[in-house]
Amino acid sequence: MRHTFTCAVALATALGLAPGAQAQTVESGATLVGPNGKTTTVERSLTRGGGQAQGKVRVNWDGGRGYTRSFNQTRQNGVISRQGTLTTNSGKVFQRDAQRSCSGGACSGSSVVTGPRGEQWSRERSLQRVGPGQWEGQVTRTGPRGRQTTGKRWFRIDRRR
Numbered sequence: 001m002r003h004t005f006t007c008a009v010a011l012a013t014a015l016g017l018a019p020g021a022q023a024q025t026v027e028s029g030a031t032l033v034g035p036n037g038k039t040t041t042v043e044r045s046l047t048r049g050g051g052q053a054q055g056k057v058r059v060n061w062d063g064g065r066g067y068t069r070s071f072n073q074t075r076q077n078g079v080i081s082r083q084g085t086l087t088t089n090s091g092k093v094f095q096r097d098a099q100r101s102c103s104g105g106a107c108s109g110s111s112v113v114t115g116p117r118g119e120q121w122s123r124e125r126s127l128q129r130v131g132p133g134q135w136e137g138q139v140t141r142t143g144p145r146g147r148q149t150t151g152k153r154w155f156r157i158d159r160r161r
Contacts, residue, residue: 023049038062051075064089071096078103092116105129107137119144133157 029043039062046055053073060066071084084096093116100109107127114120121144127137137153
């Protein structure tokens with residue numbers, strides 16, 4: 001699978017997490033109405049600075065369906081750690097723990113999601129720079145019953161803009 005990106009998306013989430021940066025909070029919200037008259041309401045809040053970030057997103061649809069997702073993220077010694085929770089409006093809770101780091105043109109990361117009945121999904125990722133603006137990597141996913149899939153990733157960052 002090949003992807004072309006016009007910006008460096010892979011590491012963009014690390015921006016604004018510099019130690020010593022003053023904390024800033026951004027809040028936004030919207031109500032979307034579809035052609036069928038159904039609505040979706042989205043509320044977001046993000047606070048980041050001083051090597052940390054916290055955020056919350058609430059999404060609700062007509063009929064009471066929806067979820068709330070929150071996370072806490074820290075950056076220390078080049079390692080970004082993130083803990084998150086997703087709670088559905090019906091009360092199901094999913095927990096996610098993740099880490100990622102980059103050094104010398106190589107990045108790696110791992111995450112584990114635990115479902116409401118204790119089932120777990122895990123993902124291991126690696127990414128290596130193979131040339132100017134070119135990256136190759138691999139991702140391995142393991143499901144709650146131990147089934148594993150592995151895939152290669154390749155992309156190019158287009159800096160012509």
